[in-house]
Amino acid sequence: MTDPQLVLSGLVMGESARWHDGALWFCDWGAGSVLRLSASRTAEVMAGASGMPFCIDWRPGGELLLLDGPGARLLRDGVPYADLAGIDGSHPWNDIVVDSRGNAFVNNIGYDFPGGTPAPGLIAVVSPDGVARPVAGGLEFPNGMAVTADDSTLIVAESHGSRLTAFDIASDGSLSNRRVWADLPGVAPDGICLDPSGAIWYAAVPNEHCSLVREGGAVVTTIPLPDGAFDCALSGDGRTLYALTADYTNPAAMFGGRTGRLFAISR
Template sequence: MLEVLTGIVMGESARWHEGQLWFCDWGAGEVIRVDDSSPSVVFGVNGMPFCIDWLPGGDLLLLDGPRARLLRAGNLYADLSGIDGSHPWNDITVDSRGNAFVNNIGYDFPSGPPAPGLIAVVTPSGAVRQVADGLEFPNGMAVTPDDRTLIVAESHASRLTAFDIADDGSLTNRRVWADLPGVAPDGICVDQSGAVWYAAVPNQHCARVREGGEVLTTIPLPDGAFDCALTDDEKTLYALTADYSNPAAMFGGRTGRLFAIPLP
């Protein structure tokens, strides 16, 4: 395991894109690209949460959670406030058709009482509509390589939940993809075999699980694991960690680290 970066405040939204690792430092308000183990700040963001992904044509999408909007190349792409303008929008993933799925926690985390969250889709035309609800703290999301399934981590329910994806971004056939007793999954990514890697903050590990719940690999980490991303050749897993035990340190200190983990 190689420690690639230190001094991150709170790393989230890890993405492997065109041969480089990207992530969002929520605490610092920065979108960061890692070039040959050297970080460069692509741009700054006010407020959190915020997450990134790319449209099939290569345009960067930024989910500006506090302001309930999705930005494309820095310009407004979709206004999400008509669905929920009061609670944080959290994570984003895009399929190869250009459907951008975004989820909303559903309550004022961490101070408010828990309430169900939802998923919305922004289609390539920019139209926005809700496609799922009743999720217990929807967190990391990913689309399977065949574009047929959306998987979302429900952190409060200790499970991964799956939906079938229609061409227009509609979600059907909701089902439990994997129960993870005692685990609060956060960020996720899917490998080419269809297995899911998830990061778990209080459990301080990343793990690979197949549909049905069989855990194939568990990688202990020194701090809470917030998100993870695979390289295209699947030889390396990147993991973002931070000291989650002290909220003041997590949001104000720089305990966050980026690890590169060789995979067999």
């Protein structure tokens, strides 16, 4: 793989990287923007959000789902779609991934980050009719999530648990057969994405890298980055890995400065 090439700078804090409809989409939490990378490698604002975290994915029909973390709700093309406050309205909702049946999996870290005392988080599913229910608990800071191409498995990064955890997915979005997909000693995985090989790419903030890991924990490759790596996504052809980074050492810079950058690594 090539060395990381700078694509964009001047972001506040990039997160929720997704490849959709031939382009990279991501969120700039500090700027309150949902962005799409254009063919000329400029960032086009596609939607707005207030507060953070907020993350995105799409329903099978193409509607944009935006997880409004502080508002404890899910929006569909900007319109309220699901209320999450009845499950947890006190702590931040964090990440989202949607399967091909329209089940939207969302997670809650379970405490007030970064100042609160760590506590177990959870995963909920929002069914296609907009009804939300919890489907897994006891997670140590649930973060990035991915669904395998056959819709059989949900994989979630447990940042405080230094592992990737897997669940079997039923057709109604219920989760079962919880297991460790990969132990990652000394690593705090954040955003993740699936590789065509079936392995997982993860971004790690304090470790300042993205790594490709197989089920069982074998590391295939590691890409060092100049700052904390918050999320990553592959292009549609699987040939380019995009990584979002920011200076995580200073909260004032991370949430209010312009240290965020987007890098591309070619395979």
